[in-house]
Amino acid sequence: KVDTPWGSVGIPTICLEEDACRIVERKEKEVIYRVDRLGIPLVEISTTPDIHHPEQAKVVAKYIGDALRATKKVKRGLGTIRQDLNVSIRGGARIEIKGVQELDMIPLIIEREAERQVNLLKIRDELMERGVKPEDIKEEFHDVTEVFQNTESKIIARAIGKGGKVLAVKLPGFRGLIGREIQPGRRLGTEMADRAKKYVRGIFHIDELPNYGITEKDVDAVIEKLGLGEKDAFVLVAAEEETAKKALAEVVKRAKEAIEGVPEETRRALPDGNTQYMRPLPGKARMYPETDIPTIFLPEEYKERIKANLPELPQERVERFVKGYRIDRSLAETLVNDERDELFEELVKKGVKPSLAASILVVVLKGLKKEVPVEKVTEEHIREAFELYLEGKIAKEAFEGIFKELAKNPEKTAKQVAEEKGLTLLSEEEVEKIIDEVIKANIEVIKAKGMGAMGMIMGRAMAKLRGRADGKLVSSLVRKKIQELS
Known part of the structure; x- marks a missing residue:
């Protein structure tokens, strides 16, 4: 389990899986995948549903990441660890959010999803007050192409020019709600468009019109043709007729779900903290424990051997550095977070003072980041520089100059740079x-x-x-x- 200020969170399952194909390009009717990740082992770790605060989720994710990192047997860097978040609120639904990569984004994504569900419930309540029922939403698509024969909308004109049609569907009681914001910059209409995206690039709805070259006269003509009431809405799609029907069928489905409340979905995390529809949430057959992964029961003797050889967790290492080497806590945390901790201890064992080793590895190297590509200074470069220092050939003040030059010319050695730049000690x-x-x-x-x-x-x-x-x-x-x- 993971202890947090909000309570303990259990870890019931750890699964070994295989990485999936990755999407490299999306086209209008085609998705291209690469299979180079197949065969790469993945460890999937799940938690119990005991996380009740956005920050708590971040704390748990960091703890798991730190524990994995402590083993020194996992890959690091953006994209190597991906969090899937399951978010639900009272009265809402379980939403699985895929592909959360940045730790600091976890609380924001959870908050935005909770906000989305709250707003969807408000839309549901308003639809109920208006007396709208799922059976009121029908898959009846009206051909309104003639309304747009001389349209100023480039998108619609292009579709008609290719032999397509403009179809409309009536959504009773939805006027003013399709354009209602449910997340910053995203509306119920955005969710409808997400569903229709597998068929068309976009949809038009009454709450955003007149706009996009569609005039008020066009809007009035569609309202009249569909016989809309004051609170009724419409959604338009311009495409090949069968494609347009399929897209509007998705809109109808999403409208019916809006009457029920929050649909269970799998969504992808967006860079701004919002989420986007991917697919319906898998049914109970796909719930943990995984039906396609056999359970492995470890012998007690094996468990005890694992417990006796558990790696030192990052926070434990920080505490040991602070107490044992008497270095500043911020230096210790940076050494551990930047994975310079093993090099630090190696240098100390060779005779370098802990305070000096930490200062050079953290303060000096970080200070050069704005001037030179310091990531090109390798651990071998650093070891060479400290060997020169321990041999009395350079002063501690020479490290900055040596590293600055090595960042520009990583093919050189620390000794070469010290001699070329006149950084060797004088008698x-x-x-x-x-x-x-x-x-x-x-x-x-x-x-x-x-x-x-x-x-x-x-x-x-x-x-x-x-x-x-x-x-x-x-x-x-x-x-x-x-x-x-x-």
Whole structure:
């Protein structure tokens, strides 16, 4: 189970599955798939229906993701982990939302789906008040092509020019409700259009007209031809006659469902947090446990062996880093989240101070992201740079310059860059010689301010020595020489 601030959530099933084909192109009447994912194993993990808050769903998903990541045996990155959300509200229906990839989008998608269901229930209630019944919605399609013979609508004119027709269906009691917003930027009419999409690119309905080249005169003519009342609506489709009928049949089906409330559906997550119809929700035969996957009962001895060798969870690792290595919590969290934690511990075991290793891996590398493609700096580059540091060949100030150059020229080694850029450490004699030059150039200021000139002299010395001398050595030599002159 997963413990959250809103209560515990169980994990009843873990299934091993095979990845499916993926869609690479959608055409008007054709979908092209690639089969290169077939054979790739997938682990499907389901939770009990105990999630009652949008943020709780995010917490549970993150915990599962962290647990999988801790094994070091799963792929990472956008698209490798996909959440399917099942959302329902009191009085609504179970909706399965497929393909949620971004963790931070989970609460928004759940909130938007709950909002959609609430608004659909309000539409249902209003239809009931108007006395509309499912049997009032009939598959009676009226040919209104003659109304649009001289239309300004390019879409309709194009369809008629290809020999198509304009068909209309009457929806009693639906006027003002088809255009009702149910999610930001999406309406009941959008849901009807989603259903019709497998046959036509779009539909027209009375609540959005006049528009799209359809005039008020056209609208009045359709109203008269269909004999609509004040609260009645119509939906138009322009296409080849049989195609138009099939599309309007989908509209009729969705209108009848609107009278009932919220239809059970499988929907896809959209980038803005809304959802879109995919297909009807599978029946009870497809409910968990999966009917086509045999249950595997593990021997108790095997279970105990697994328990004894469970990987360290990310949050446990963060706590260990904070307490054991005494590094800042934000650094520890970034190391673990960016998967630099193993490299960090490797460097510490070689003798690098934990605070320095964490600072270089997090602060320095992240700081370079805006300047150079730092992702090209490999772990091997980083290891080489730290080896130079441990051998006393570079100062800690040289890491930034070395990584910046390696990001631009990843084919080089850290040693090559350090030598080419003059970032190798100078001898103490060479450092002292440069400091003497700085002292000589600023002798009057030193005589006037004494130790008060320390900051200025250090700044000017480090401008010449940064990355080529240890800061502590420079500070010690500058302090000593100013004291001698004071």
